[in-house]
Amino acid sequence: MSKPSLRPNLIAAGHDLFWQNGYAATGVREIVASAGASPGSFTNHFASKEDFAGEVLERYFAYVCGLVDEALADDGLPPVARLRRYLDLITSKLEEADWARGCMVGNFSLETAPTSEPLRQKLADIFMRWRQPFAACIAQGQASGEIADAFSAEDLADVLLASWQGAMLRMKVERDPAPLERFKTIVFPLLFGKTSS
Structure with a gap:
């Protein structure tokens, strides 16, 4: 009978350690030890730390x-209310971490994009996929006249995600939700205000 794969354990351990310490400060030995695996198991499953x-x-x-x-x-809520619901949901998750963690995609973007081309490409792909449901929601709001259509839904989705990442960065630095609330109060209404007619 074959042994169960340690791959899920390694990924779970890496997730927790990268989340807590960042990419550069987390070594493969630490990941392997946290997963309860042998040192050789990492290279059996992953070509490199970047691949992992x-x-x-x-x-x-x-x-x-x-x-x-x-x-x-x-679910019947208008598109702008659903976009706002996302921000509020994320805010509640950030509060659970005492405003210290932010977003792992944003953290990796700051830390690894300048030095790792494979991870830069992975992050670029994630951002492209991430914007799709937001663009669809925004397009629905534009079609109903709730959201102005001076800019494309895709561009507005990109600006929403990039600006929100910036607010989370400031939140982590300040250990305070004030940057998130400023975003919701100032930036969000500017992006998703009603059309003037």
Whole structure:
């Protein structure tokens, strides 16, 4: 009988350690020890630390996609209210970590994009996939006249995600939700105000 794969344990351990310490400060030995695996098991499953980190990012992004689906679900609320629901849902998750963690995709973007081309490409792909449900929700709001159509839904989705990442960065630095609330109070209404007619 074959042994169960240690791959899920390694990815779970890497997720927790990258989340807590960042990419550079987390070594393969630490990941292996946390997973209760032997040192050789890592190279049996992953070609490199970069390859491994890409899989950890996919695991995290799957979690984020679940939150996006929950918040943006077309359940009768207008599109702007569903977009706002996403921000409020994420704010509650950030509060659980005492405003210290932010978003793993954003953390990796700051830390690894300048030095790792494979991870930069992985992050670029994640952002492209991330914007799709937001663009669809925004397009629905534009079609109904709730959201101005001076800019494309895709561009507005990109600006929403990039600006929100910036607010989370400031939140982590300040250990305070004030940057998130400023975003909701100032930036969000500017992006998703009603059409003038």
